[in-house]
Amino acid sequence: MPVSLHLAQQPDADALLSRSPLAALVGMLLDQQVPMEWAFTGPLTITQRLGTDDxxxxxxARHDPDAFAALLSEKPAVHRYPGSMAKRVQQLCQYLVEHYDGDAAAVWRDAADGKELLARLSALPGFGTQKSQIxxxxxxxxxxxxxxxxxxxAGPYGEAGCHRSVADITGPDSLxxxxxxxxxxxxxxxxxxxxxxxxPAK
Structure with a gap:
């Protein structure tokens, strides 16, 4: 079904997140220690600097590590810590290439149940339990x-009708x-x- 995310709060960046499973994963990886919009705009910025459409x-995965770190560090930087996050993004992509032939959607496409899907997400570099559940x-x-x-x-983040995380953001009001x-x-x-x-009180 068509997906329409509103996490970057920027049309082109959100369009990329909506159509690209890898962009969504990278945005989630970047979503720490920076505002959400900054993190989820990152995939579009990386795409533009690589000169590609997706x-x-x-x-x-095969990009020169120093060159990739420099690419993320250009102003405006993709993250508050562009060097370390460049390394994490490459590690994520290398893992996807090794285990899923580079197909990010394969992480969840044929998962037997929620428990297996959570285990697959938790195995991704940079994805702890909370990030995986979100x-x-x-x-x-x-x-x-x-x-x-x-x-x-998904734990508490899977609850219907809640507003706990990026999973619940569908527009300005929910944000x-x-x-x-x-x-x-x-x-x-x-x-x-x-x-x-x-x-303890005395």
Whole structure:
């Protein structure tokens, strides 16, 4: 089914994410320590600097590492830490080439169930459990990828009607709701740390 993502909040970048499974994976990989829009615009920026119409795992995997890091470091940089993220993007693409012949969608295309899909995502370089669950939720909620038990495998991010992550962003309104949820979660975690540091009341 046609996919229409709104994660970069920029038409050309979102169009690439919507049509390219590899771009969606790379955007998810970049989504840490930078604003979401910056991260998910990254795949388009990389594509433009490579002079191509789409991302190609084989091309990125065999690219000279220093040259690729320089490409991501050009102003405006693709990430706050372009050198380290260039390495991670190449590692991701090398893994996809080795295990899926460079076909990013093959990661989820024939997964038997949600548990297997989560295991496949968690095996990708740079994808920890939380990132894997969020991407699994994105696949289920917006890409129509529904292996048995996908919501359960995605944990709290798979819950219907919630606004916890990029999986729930479908436009400006939902973006505001997700940002509000994250701010509340951050404040709650801060309060919990403060309480713990203060020790038990005497």
């Amino acid at each position: 991302l190609d795992a084989h091309q990125i 991407f699994l939720a994105l696949l289920g909620k917006q890409f129509g990828v529904h292996p048995d038990g996908w919501r359960e495998a 505001v709701q997700v940002r509000a949820y994250k701010q509340q979660a951050k404040q709650a975690a801060k309060a919990k740390r403060a309480t713990k540091a203060a020790g």
